[in-house]
Amino acid sequence: MTSLIVPRPAWRAGTVARVARMARGTASLVTVLVVSTFVTYGLGALGGANPAAAVLGETATPQDIARMSHEFGLDRPFLVQYVTWLGDAVTGHLGRSWFTQLPVADSVVQGLKVDLSITVLAVALAVLIGGGAGLGAAVSDGGRFDRAVTAVCAVASTVPAFVFGIGLVVLFAVTIPLFPSGGYVPLDQDPVQWLRLIILPGVALSFDAAADIARQLRTSLVGALRQNYVTGAVVRGLSARRVLFRHALRNAAGPAITVVGLHVPRLIGGAVVTETVFALPGLGQLTREAALKHDVPVIQGALLVTIVIVLIANLAVNMVVARLHPGSSR
Amino acid sequence: MSVSLRGAWRLPSVRLSLAVLAVVVALAVFGDWLSPLDPVAQNPAERLRGPSGGHLLGTDYLGRDVLSRLISGTGASVLGTLEAVGAGLVLGAVPGLVSVFFGRVYEWVAMRVADALLTLPFIIFAIAVAGVLGNGPHQAMLAIGVLLAPVFFRVTRASAIEFTRAQYVEAAELLGASRTRVVRTHVLGKVLPTIAVTTAGAAAASLLVVSSLSFLGIGVAPPAPTWGGVLASDLGFLHQQPLAPLAPALLIMITVGALNALADAVRDTTGVRADAVV
Numbered sequence A: 001m002t003s004l005i006v007p008r009p010a011w012r013a014g015t016v017a018r019v020a021r022m023a024r025g026t027a028s029l030v031t032v033l034v035v036s037t038f039v040t041y042g043l044g045a046l047g048g049a050n051p052a053a054a055v056l057g058e059t060a061t062p063q064d065i066a067r068m069s070h071e072f073g074l075d076r077p078f079l080v081q082y083v084t085w086l087g088d089a090v091t092g093h094l095g096r097s098w099f100t101q102l103p104v105a106d107s108v109v110q111g112l113k114v115d116l117s118i119t120v121l122a123v124a125l126a127v128l129i130g131g132g133a134g135l136g137a138a139v140s141d142g143g144r145f146d147r148a149v150t151a152v153c154a155v156a157s158t159v160p161a162f163v164f165g166i167g168l169v170v171l172f173a174v175t176i177p178l179f180p181s182g183g184y185v186p187l188d189q190d191p192v193q194w195l196r197l198i199i200l201p202g203v204a205l206s207f208d209a210a211a212d213i214a215r216q217l218r219t220s221l222v223g224a225l226r227q228n229y230v231t232g233a234v235v236r237g238l239s240a241r242r243v244l245f246r247h248a249l250r251n252a253a254g255p256a257i258t259v260v261g262l263h264v265p266r267l268i269g270g271a272v273v274t275e276t277v278f279a280l281p282g283l284g285q286l287t288r289e290a291a292l293k294h295d296v297p298v299i300q301g302a303l304l305v306t307i308v309i310v311l312i313a314n315l316a317v318n319m320v321v322a323r324l325h326p327g328s329s330r
Numbered sequence B: 001m002s003v004s005l006r007g008a009w010r011l012p013s014v015r016l017s018l019a020v021l022a023v024v025v026a027l028a029v030f031g032d033w034l035s036p037l038d039p040v041a042q043n044p045a046e047r048l049r050g051p052s053g054g055h056l057l058g059t060d061y062l063g064r065d066v067l068s069r070l071i072s073g074t075g076a077s078v079l080g081t082l083e084a085v086g087a088g089l090v091l092g093a094v095p096g097l098v099s100v101f102f103g104r105v106y107e108w109v110a111m112r113v114a115d116a117l118l119t120l121p122f123i124i125f126a127i128a129v130a131g132v133l134g135n136g137p138h139q140a141m142l143a144i145g146v147l148l149a150p151v152f153f154r155v156t157r158a159s160a161i162e163f164t165r166a167q168y169v170e171a172a173e174l175l176g177a178s179r180t181r182v183v184r185t186h187v188l189g190k191v192l193p194t195i196a197v198t199t200a201g202a203a204a205a206s207l208l209v210v211s212s213l214s215f216l217g218i219g220v221a222p223p224a225p226t227w228g229g230v231l232a233s234d235l236g237f238l239h240q241q242p243l244a245p246l247a248p249a250l251l252i253m254i255t256v257g258a259l260n261a262l263a264d265a266v267r268d269t270t271g272v273r274a275d276a277v278v
Helices: A010-047 A051-059 A062-071 A078-090 A103-137 A144-156 A161-175 A191-225 A228-235 A242-278 A284-293 A297-323 B003-009 B011-033 B066-101 B102-116 B123-132 B139-164 B167-174 B179-216 B226-236 B246-270
Strands: none
Touching: A010 A078, A010 A297, A010 B102, A010 B123, A010 B179, A051 A062, A062 B139, A103 A144, A103 A242, A103 A284, A103 A297, A144 B246, A161 A191, A161 A242, A161 B179, A161 B226, A161 B246, A191 A242, A191 A284, A191 B123, A228 A242, A242 A297, A242 B123, A242 B179, A242 B226, A284 B123, A284 B226, A297 B066, A297 B123, B003 B246, B011 B246, B066 B102, B066 B139, B066 B226, B066 B246, B102 B139, B123 B139, B123 B246, B139 B179, B167 B179, B179 B226, B179 B246, B226 B246
């Protein structure tokens, strides 16, 4: 049978579509970044907090307020302030703290190292544990292991990360003293102690994401294993392992990977609370202390950095999904 | 109320969840009368005691009765959750429903704003809002509501558009019904189960966030008890009282579990495809 449809030059259509997709993606990304940074910067202005009032309190004279407003550039129009702030941020400058006068970027980077340590560990653990549990549950579909995973996932989604953290401290630091109950040492100072200190927070943080990954992977893998191409592969005599990993998993992994991306904001938020349980000097402590003192530049800097991390993580997830399924990217 | 929501009522899991939530709401409303002892009265002679006849759940580091603190702290947790979900519902579901009237430019802008808000982590944003606008009980909760709004917006809009494309809507329009009438009589009732599922899920998520925030001391005035606050005061004394966090942790877990079970049950009986709330 001959096709009546005249084939379009494939390379041209592909390239045009790819460029259009990239342009659309970039436009979306830039808009999202502008809106979220505008919210972040606008929040500071909305509060009407002033460095002199925040630092000197009741004793601030109108002259003090005018002087410090000028010093921090707050006497300029709002849009000028926002654009300057964003421009500085692109070059790695986030202003100075109203209180300590220290560059915000330095404090944020300090805190970020702690949070990235536990968040990266948590993502790795969540993918390993959640992926393994989801895979096993889908293979045993309806069996004992499947039901056990479903039950554990249902319970895990009701527990906040910090409650897990407290539980882990009680179990593995107080009852069986395997790990220190809190504190932090930089990786380049003492790698072994660093690992010992981030294990419990990392595990505490990973649970929620692991449960979601397991649930999602189970659902999509069970669906994939019922597809005709799986039956076809089995009929052609391919090994069960090959069918599972090369055929079904490749098609089912997309939604689970998307779940990892959706979890990144929650993981960062959870890291902030987990820090408190384990007395880690992270971004959350920085933001909380800044919030209690009304140190607006620090708050803005911390929020901006979180937004950038979330966007990078989303981008990475989209790229992985697009690689797995060349067809899924519209 | 739509027929499909009534179907969910017959499930035992729904009745159990609603019973749990009714108890929690009762504790929230009548907490001050129900708590056996004064939740803020300190008793230095009876610090860090285990459970006993006088103090069913023991005492904290200032000798305050833990059971009374949990009961009278329910109000703050429930109110915070309701505030956050209510704000999200008004700011998200209403524009989502109305958005079916508007064109593609509106859609693109609204979606980008929703995407932008979804990049902000709940807890850090709530801390930031409390830092800038004041550490009162409402600022942080309304901040969570603002971040819940895009979730409601997307879900409501997707569902509303789906039903607006139905043939009976086309028929109603051909008969001369106005867009407002179509949305009110044909779309709203169909979208309601989706909104219900999202609301239950959002309530579970906000309760977790509200507990986390009160654990951090955001949005609470110190002597007043909260669920998260009880956990925070246990934290420094885990060596003396390793089992103390159990009661507040279970309280949070059971309430969140009831909300999740409710969301799942409504989703299963109505067949709506609302994604879990981030």
